[in-house]
Amino acid sequence: MLDSTCLGNSLKNFEQEKLQPEWQDWKWQFRNRITRIETLKEYIHVTPEEEKAFQAAGKNLPFAVTPYYLDLMLNDNPADPIRKTVIPRLSEFYTDPTEMIDPCGEDGRMVAPGLVHRYPDRVLFLVNETCSVYCRYCTRSRLVGSGEHEVDFEAAYAYLEAHPEIRDVLISGGDPLVMSDDKLERIIARLRAIPHIEIVRLGSKIPVVLPQRITDDFVAMLKRYHPFYMSIHFLHPAEITPEVTEACNKLADAGVPTFSQTVLLKGVNDDPEVMKTLMQKLLKLRVRPYYIYQCDPVQGTSHFRTSVQTGLDIMEHLRGHITGYGVPTYVIDAPGGGGKVPIAPVYLQSYENGEAVIRNYRNEIYHYQDPR
Numbered sequence: 001m002l003d004s005t006c007l008g009n010s011l012k013n014f015e016q017e018k019l020q021p022e023w024q025d026w027k028w029q030f031r032n033r034i035t036r037i038e039t040l041k042e043y044i045h046v047t048p049e050e051e052k053a054f055q056a057a058g059k060n061l062p063f064a065v066t067p068y069y070l071d072l073m074l075n076d077n078p079a080d081p082i083r084k085t086v087i088p089r090l091s092e093f094y095t096d097p098t099e100m101i102d103p104c105g106e107d108g109r110m111v112a113p114g115l116v117h118r119y120p121d122r123v124l125f126l127v128n129e130t131c132s133v134y135c136r137y138c139t140r141s142r143l144v145g146s147g148e149h150e151v152d153f154e155a156a157y158a159y160l161e162a163h164p165e166i167r168d169v170l171i172s173g174g175d176p177l178v179m180s181d182d183k184l185e186r187i188i189a190r191l192r193a194i195p196h197i198e199i200v201r202l203g204s205k206i207p208v209v210l211p212q213r214i215t216d217d218f219v220a221m222l223k224r225y226h227p228f229y230m231s232i233h234f235l236h237p238a239e240i241t242p243e244v245t246e247a248c249n250k251l252a253d254a255g256v257p258t259f260s261q262t263v264l265l266k267g268v269n270d271d272p273e274v275m276k277t278l279m280q281k282l283l284k285l286r287v288r289p290y291y292i293y294q295c296d297p298v299q300g301t302s303h304f305r306t307s308v309q310t311g312l313d314i315m316e317h318l319r320g321h322i323t324g325y326g327v328p329t330y331v332i333d334a335p336g337g338g339g340k341v342p343i344a345p346v347y348l349q350s351y352e353n354g355e356a357v358i359r360n361y362r363n364e365i366y367h368y369q370d371p372r
Contacts, residue, residue: 012042014071023067026212030132030178033064040065044075044083053088060300062145063088065133069209072238081236081268085135091303092136101142103296105337112159114151118337122168123160127151127187129174133209135233137265137304139296139333144174153187160194168199170231177206177213181221188225200225203261205233207247214247219254226255232287234260236269237277245285252286259290260328264311265304272317279318279326289328294343296333308332308343316345320361 014023022028034040037054046054057063065086074080102108106124111117116124126140129149143149160166169191176184191200206213207230222228230251234240251258260282262269269275279289292314295305311330318327331340349357354370 011044011075013075014043014067017067018071024212026210026215029066029068029210029212033066033132034070035062035064040070040087043070044073044087046087047078049090050078050087053090053092056093057088060092061088061136061138061141062134064131064145066210068212068243069133072241079267082238084268085137085235085265086133088136089303092300094302095299096297096302099297099299099302100335101299103298103335104139104333105335106140107142109337112152112155114149114153115156115159117159117163117166118339121165122170123166125156125169125171125187125191126173127153127171127176128179130178131173131175132178132206132213135205137263137295137298137301139298140174141298141300149174153190157190157194160191160197164196167196168201169197170201170203172203175204175206176202177204177210181215181218185221188222188228192225199227199229201229201231203231203233207232207251207258208234208239208244211241211243211247214250216250219250219256222251222256223254228256230256230258231261231290232258234262234278234282234287235265237274237281240278240281240285248285248287258285258287260287261291261293262289262328263293263295264306264314264330265295266306268304270306270310270314272314275314276318276322279328280322283323283326289326291340292328292330294330294332297335311343312345316361319345 017023037046037051040046054063069082069086073083077083106116109116109118114126116126118124126149128151129144129146131144134145138144160169171187188200191197248258262278264270269278282289292311294308294311295301297305315330330343332343333339334341347358349359349365354372356368358366358368360366
């Protein structure tokens with residue numbers, strides 16, 4: 001286990017741990033997550049505001065970070081983008097009038113404990129409530145790490161079997177990749193045994209915060225259940241390390257298509273050049289940029305939320321300036337459970353009598369005429 005001896009102002013680093021084989025063991029990383037401010041202070045300078053926030057942390061959302069992900073933070077810089085998303089701040093204890101406990105309306109559409117049916121042909125399967133790292137802007141802060149989330153697997157499978165219109169299941173949580181390979185395989189195999197389920201997907205941030213989890217045994221297991229897809233939660237170019245590159249390459253080489261999901265966050269990635277760099281780096285990993293999410297109005301996230309115009313400006317900066325493969329869809333998850341709504345700059349200026357007046361990324365105007 002990590003040494004918890006207080007070293008005062010002399011900060012430790014992970015150089016010794018990284019030389020040990022345990023560093024590459026995802027279970028070691030998970031067991032040794034930093035969850036206490038006393039241990040955190042050994043590695044970074046905690047500001048007075050952060051220390052006050054820690055005193056209240058856990059009432060809304062627990063704190064945990066893997067040694068690997070903590071090692072990416074700039075220990076003397078409270079403005080470090082990764083640090084902002086992991087270390088509690090007092091701002092998260094303010095609730096803006098526009099915010100909600102369950103902004104995506106998942107609880108009201110839970111057809112069995114853990115199973116959410118919101119879209120016609122697909123469901124969300126919340127198989128656990130545990131994460132390796134707790135993001136401070138989490139949409140599911142109401143349940144992750146709470147010890148109160150219930151999952152009735154048999155009831156969920158029975159519902160799926162009784163609804164042949166469902167062809168697509170997204171496994172999420174929490175983070176399902178904190179489960180063992182055996183437990184995950186039991187879930188995936190059970191879903192695959194239902195004839196009308198054509199696609200199984202999994203959403204996770206673990207390839208970014210705990211890339212050691214993507215082992216050869218794990219990807220070999222996934223290959224038995226194709227078509228299998230994975231959505232990965234990326235935030236910032238600083239997350240793309242050799243370890244993350246290796247993890248994503250393993251998934252791609254195993255035939256698992258991967259897609260990025262990026263939450264737009266103030267002071268983290270709301271700079272057009274930062275987002276452009278991230279999308280370019282993702283393509284090099286063979287990860288398809290998929291969504292940029294407007295930060296959900298979950299309680300305690302007003303300090304993270306940008307204006308919608310900020311997102312539109314970023315999309316203007318991406319379109320035409322990088323390959324179309326690298327341009328994600330910017331979406332707002334309609335508050336209250338309306339689903340993902342794509343938001344984009346307006347390129348169609350008018351459309352009358354079969355003539356479309358359009359502008360390109362340089363703001364040049366062109367005319368397109370329908371066939372007569």
